[in-house]
Amino acid sequence: MPFDHGIMRTHHALDQLINDAERNLRCLYSTSNTIKQAMLIRLRNGYLTRPFRNAYARTDYWKSLNPAEQSRHIIRTLSQQFPNRVFAGLSAAAILQLDYSWSLHRDNTVFIAQKTGTSARTYSGIQRISTSTSAIASMLHYRTSTGVGAVFLDLPPESPRIAEITIGGRKPEITNIVPITSPAQTLVDCGLQFSFTQALPMFDSAARNKLVTSDQIIEICDQSRIDCSSVLRLVHYMNPLSENGGESLCRAIIIEAGFVVPDLQHVFVNPDAPWKEYRVDFVWHTPSGRIIVLEFDGTAKYVDPSMTHRQGIQDVVHSEREREDNIRKAGVNTIVRTTYDEVRQKTPLINKLLEAGAPMTIMNPFTERAADSNWPDA
Incomplete structure (x- = not known):
C-alpha cells in the first residue's frame, strides 16, 4: 500500500537526519526515543525502510542504490556506531570498490575482522572473519563540490598522519573514516570464501588500481595456517590489464x-x-x-x-x-x-x-x- 505523506506530522529533527544521511552516503539511526518513535511511524507507512539493525533510509532513496552501494551505506553507518570495528572480506571489498558480482550481497551480511578464534556469525547480519595479520587500512570519505569522494589510506584510522592529509592542496572535510583490512588481507579472505570466477574480478581490479602486489598477497598466505591454494591460483591469473x-x-x-x-x-x-x-x-x-x-x-x-x-x-x-x-x-x-x-x-x-x-x-x-x-x- 502506498504511504500517505499527509498523515505524518513534520518532524524537523528527523528530516534533518535523513538529509544529512543521504548527503553523506550513509543510513540514519535513532539518537533519542523521540526520533525512534518518529522513525517507527515512517517505517510502518513505508516512507522509511530498515535495511539493517538500527539503520534506516528513505525508501525511494534506498531503492535507487545498487546492492554494492547499499552495502557501503550500511558499512559507513556501522563505522560511526562502532568505530572500533574493522570491516573485512566482501565488506572491505565493497568499501575498496573492487569489481565483483552484486549477487554476492544477496543476504546483506556485513563482515568484520577478528584477530583470533573461528569465523562465526555473531548475530543476524554480522559475520566475523579470523584474519592472519593485524594490518589495518582506512577509506577516508570527504566532501567534494558535487558530493562525497573517497581515498584509500594505508594507515589505521587512529594514525595522527590522517590529520595531515591534504587533497587538492587543502585539508578535506571528512565525512567518514572506515577501518578495513589491508587490500592483500581482503583479497585473501575473499579468495578463500568465494569461487575462482567470483573472486578473479576482485583480484584484477585491485591490481589494476595498484592497491596490492602479488608478493603482498603471497606473504599473507605464507603466514596463514589455512590452505591458500585457491588464493595462490587467483594470484597466478591476476591481471591488471583487465578493464572491468x-x-x-x-x-x-x-x-x-x-x-x-x-x-x-x-x-x-x-x-x-x-x-x-x-x-x-x-x-x-x-x-x-x-x-x-x-x-x-x-x-x-x-x-x-x-x-x-x-x-x-x-x-x-x-x-x-x-x-x-x-x-x-x-x-x-x-x-x-x-x-x-x-x-x-x-x-x-x-x-x-x-x-x-x-x-x-x-x-x-x-x-x-x-x-x-x-x-x-x-
Whole structure:
C-alpha cells in the first residue's frame, strides 16, 4: 500500500537526519526515543525502510542504490556506531570498490575482522572473519563540490598522519573514516570464501588500481595456517590489464573451461592505415598461425552516451563493423563476440570458442605458460 505523506506530522529533527544521511552516503539511526518513535511511524507507512539493525533510509532513496552501494551505506553507518570495528572480506571489498558480482550481497551480511578464534556469525547480519595479520587500512570519505569522494589510506584510522592529509592542496572535510583490512588481507579472505570466477574480478581490479602486489598477497598466505591454494591460483591469473569486472569474469570462465589464457588488450594496426590502432579485449595466437579475437560487448557500448559519443545504435553498429574489417586486415582470422549474459550462462560462450577453434590447455599445455606472462607486477 502506498504511504500517505499527509498523515505524518513534520518532524524537523528527523528530516534533518535523513538529509544529512543521504548527503553523506550513509543510513540514519535513532539518537533519542523521540526520533525512534518518529522513525517507527515512517517505517510502518513505508516512507522509511530498515535495511539493517538500527539503520534506516528513505525508501525511494534506498531503492535507487545498487546492492554494492547499499552495502557501503550500511558499512559507513556501522563505522560511526562502532568505530572500533574493522570491516573485512566482501565488506572491505565493497568499501575498496573492487569489481565483483552484486549477487554476492544477496543476504546483506556485513563482515568484520577478528584477530583470533573461528569465523562465526555473531548475530543476524554480522559475520566475523579470523584474519592472519593485524594490518589495518582506512577509506577516508570527504566532501567534494558535487558530493562525497573517497581515498584509500594505508594507515589505521587512529594514525595522527590522517590529520595531515591534504587533497587538492587543502585539508578535506571528512565525512567518514572506515577501518578495513589491508587490500592483500581482503583479497585473501575473499579468495578463500568465494569461487575462482567470483573472486578473479576482485583480484584484477585491485591490481589494476595498484592497491596490492602479488608478493603482498603471497606473504599473507605464507603466514596463514589455512590452505591458500585457491588464493595462490587467483594470484597466478591476476591481471591488471583487465578493464572491468565483466572482462575478468569472462576470462575466469575461459580459464575454468580449459582454454589457453588469452592475451589482453592487444593492439592491431591496419596495414593500409598504420596510424589507426585497434585494441581488442582477448586474443589467441594459435600454434598453426591463426589469430582469434574475442570481444566482450557490454550493453553500454550501444546505449551509454559516454561510450557511444552520442551516436545512434545504427551508427555504433556500423562503426563496429568497420572496426572488424580493419582488424581482419591486420591479420585476424576469426572474431568472436560475447555478452555478459552469455558469459554468465557459460555454455554459449564456451560453444562459441569451441566453434572458433580457440586453443585449449589440455591439448597444448605449453601455451598456457607462454600466454600467462604478459603483465608486470602492480
